[in-house]
Amino acid sequence: MSARSGEADKPRLLVVEDDPGLATQLKWAWDEFDVTCVGDRETAIAALRQHEPDVVTLDLGLPPDPDGTREGFAVLDAIMELKPDTKVIVASGHGAAESALRAIERGAYDFYRKPVRIEELALIVRRALHLAALEGENRRLAARVGEDATLLGSIVTGAPEMIRTARTVERIASADVSVLLMGASGTGKELLARGLHAASARARAGLVAINCAAIPEHLLEQELFGYEAGAFEGAHSAREGRIEMAAGGTLFLDEMGELPSAIQARLLRFIETRAVERIGAATAIPVDARLVCATHRDLPAMVAEGAFREDLYFRLAEVVVAIPSLAERAGDAPLLARHFLARFAAEMNPQIKGFAPDALAAIDAWHWPGNVRELENRVKRAVIMADGRLVGAQDLDLAESGDELALALNLKAGREQADRKLIRQALSRSEGNISSTARMLGISRPTLYDLMKQYDLST
Ligand SMILES: Nc1ncnc2c1ncn2[C@@H]1O[C@H](COP(=O)(O)OP(=O)(O)OP(=O)(O)O)[C@@H](O)[C@H]1O
Ligand SMILES: [Mg+2]
Known part of the structure; x- marks a missing residue:
């Protein structure tokens, strides 16, 4: 065990800096961190093993090559080899732009241009620490959940709120109850519905989905219930509806809140009798289908206002599952962003290797009103647009990137x-x-x- 008496609670920071004056200055200024200072490659690597710092600030110009970048890059490579999760902030004055890009491609977290302004560097260090903490937490949760952090086969998450939701869905999958999934748009309602079906005893039969908002009322009725030949003009031959198609499996009714009231009544009759009356039919056909519904509307409130039938609501909502918004899932935005980047890069732009630090910071900070769907679309677009090896904040086109500018213009306001x-x-x-x-x-x-x-x- 390491003996850092009294410093145990502070985040560990390793400063690799060959200017002893600057090193001392940083050590003094940063009593919020547990700072270790070293001045060359060998001691840097030894200190890395001994102290296991969360963040390293690394001067690229180290002896015996203080005016070049060779030693600094060698230290960076060693850190990435030994402790790849360490956040390395590279500081250098030599050929700044070019070294910055190289450093980030080799795994550095961020780049800082000398001369050092202590408060500004502290801000970058704090952000790096914050990200390291989130990543550490996500890794721990992911390890608990399973190797690739997916639940129900396809739900990527490390956030306790969402893990709980997915676990609930997993648990109720085998009980043949009707389920109402409530969540804002893009939170993964359909994904959860499909996961639930796949985890249920009905998985071998199909999941039949229908979006109640996308189809005009009279067509929706035909789609759901089917019709007999001659039921109306143009009904030349009989057709089975989606409910019948879902026999033995699951019927997924998406955007349930948009179901017109005439169809609400007809659906209730099906649920009560477990038999479908095709339009124009004299008899009903027994159908065993499990109902899973989803909505972004506040269905209980609609019931209270009389906009949705209460008796139908209770039939559909034997179990209600609330899905947290992406903003409520701490740490999930960067996790999902990496997941989508890997997928889209492989499909569309294999030269993309990852996110630049400013992009990850912007993803972490954005409030994601369109939830996972918005994140997925932004990452896809960015992967297509980016022309380097890394996706940058500007490729994501998030309004918050303006924050970075404000930060540069007004350090104090930005810091706050x-x-x-x-x-x-x-x-x-x-x-x-x-x-x-x-x-x-x-x-x-x-x-x-x-x-x-x-x-x-x-x-
Ligand atoms: N936790 C997650 N892990 C991986 N992919 C996800 C996750 N949540 C959502 N997605 C993906 O995000 C997209 C949107 O999810 P989905 O269609 O299930 O959301 P929704 O709530 O039905 O959205 P909408 O209200 O827009 O219909 C899909 O491409 C889905 O695969
Ligand atoms: Mg949907």
């Missing part, structure tokens, strides 16, 4: 904004526990209280 965001995320991550929030952020409890007061934040 970033601090506020970090504190809010850490608070929600630790469910409002002040001690663990302070620990996560690497600051003391009194400092956290002060900041929360200053920014008007509560638990």
Whole structure:
């Protein structure tokens, strides 16, 4: 065990810097971190093993090649080989742009151009620490969930809220109850419905889906219930409806909140009798289908307003599953972004190797009003648009990237904004526990209280 008495709670930072004056200055300025300073490759690698830092700031110009970048890159390569999860922030004044790109391609987290402005560098370090904490947490959760962090075969998540949702769906899959999936658009309602079906005893028979919002009322009725020959003009021969097609399997009714009231009544009759009356038929055909519905509307509220039949609601919603929005799933946006990037890069643009740090920061910060669907579309678009090896923040075209500019223009305002965001995320991550929030952020409890007061934040 390492003996860092009194420093145990602080995030560990390794400063690789051959200018002893600067190293001392950083050590003094950064009492919020547990800082170790080293000045050359060999001691850097030794310190990496001994201290296992979360973040490394790395000066590229190290002896015996202080004016070049060879030693710095060698240290970077060694870190990526030994501890690839370490966030390395490369600092250099030599040929900045070119070294930056090379460093990031070789696995660095971010790049910093000398001369060092301590507060600005501290901000980058804090962000890197925050990301490292989220990634660590996601890895732990993923390890608990299964190798590739997928649930129900296809749900990618590391967030406790979503894991709970997926587990619920898994659990109720085998009970033959009707299920109502409630969630905002793009949260994965259809994916969960398909996962539920696949995990149920009805998996061998099909899942038949129909979107109640996409089809005009009279066609929807024909689609659902089918018709007999001669039932109406143009009905030359009989046709079975989707309900019949779902016999033995699952009927997935998407956008349930849009179901017209005449069809609501007809659907209720089917559920009560478990038999379908085709349009124009004299008799009903028994059908055994499990019902799974989804909606982005507040169906209970619609029931209260009289816009949706209460008796039908209770038949459809024997179990209600609420799906959290993407913004409520801490750490999931970067996790899903990587998942989609790997997929789309393989399909459409194999030279893309990953995200630039500014892109990951923007993904983590964005509020994702269109949820996973929006994330998927943005990543797809970015993979197509990006012309380097990395997808950058500007390829994602998120409005928040403007924040970066504001940051450069007004460091103080930018810092406050970033601090506020970090504190809010850490608070929600630790469910409002002040001690663990302070620990996560690497600051003391009194400092956290002060900041929360200053920014008007509560638990
Ligand atoms: N947790 C997840 N892991 C992986 N892919 C996901 C996840 N959630 C959603 N997706 C993908 O995001 C897209 C949107 O999901 P889905 O269609 O299931 O959402 P929805 O809630 O039905 O959306 P809408 O309201 O727009 O119909 C799909 O391509 C789906 O495969
Ligand atoms: Mg859908």
